[in-house]
Amino acid sequence: DTEVTQTPKHLVMGMTNKKSLKCEQHMGHRAMYWYKQKAKKPPELMFVYSYEKLSINESVPSRFSPECPNSSLLNLHLHALQPEDSALYLCASSQEGIRAGGYEQYFGPGTRLTVT
């Protein structure tokens, strides 16, 4: 089973709200990723967790706060977002993290976020 699940599917939030996105995988993967994708654009990497430790932060604003409670779960906490943060947020996982190479990433269906 190569499934990555994400909840919620859709989220509408105001600029003063606090919300969280959730991602889960049960493939035993040890690396998990958050991507942001704007319409008609490729995904942009935001964060990488490898063995439950944050290993890559692509200079993402602090209003996005990732968390990896265990090897199967990845959260993205959102606070004081801007309308330009509206996008599809994708989670992915891969077998190994940045200490190894040659492992493909499996993506979840995404959360469509709208900031009003």
Place this chain on the structure above:
Amino acid sequence: AQSVTQPDIHITVSEGASLELRCNYSYGATPYLFWYVQSPGQGLQLLLKYFSGDTLVQGIKGFEAEFKRSQSSFNLRKPSVHWSDAAEYFCAVGAGTASKLTFGTGTRLQVTL
């Protein structure tokens, strides 16, 4: 740093016709190469990957791709396209480790009946 170019923004083919989507990469060593497909509003699905070995790789849904080092290319092919293949296709390269992928800008495939 690695980069990926997908020269074709939009391609239209008739159902049953053959398909080739182009991908060129830039990287000093042997890269890890991937093709992903994305239907509207959905996540990305891995079609196939190249890490090493046989330069012609087979993927899901009848797709194949050929790695050509001399041309820095990894083109995706399908002998007979189905209407359900209409989607956005992304080529991606992973360098050093596959953990950090660089995506091309994507090619939107439209299939006419």
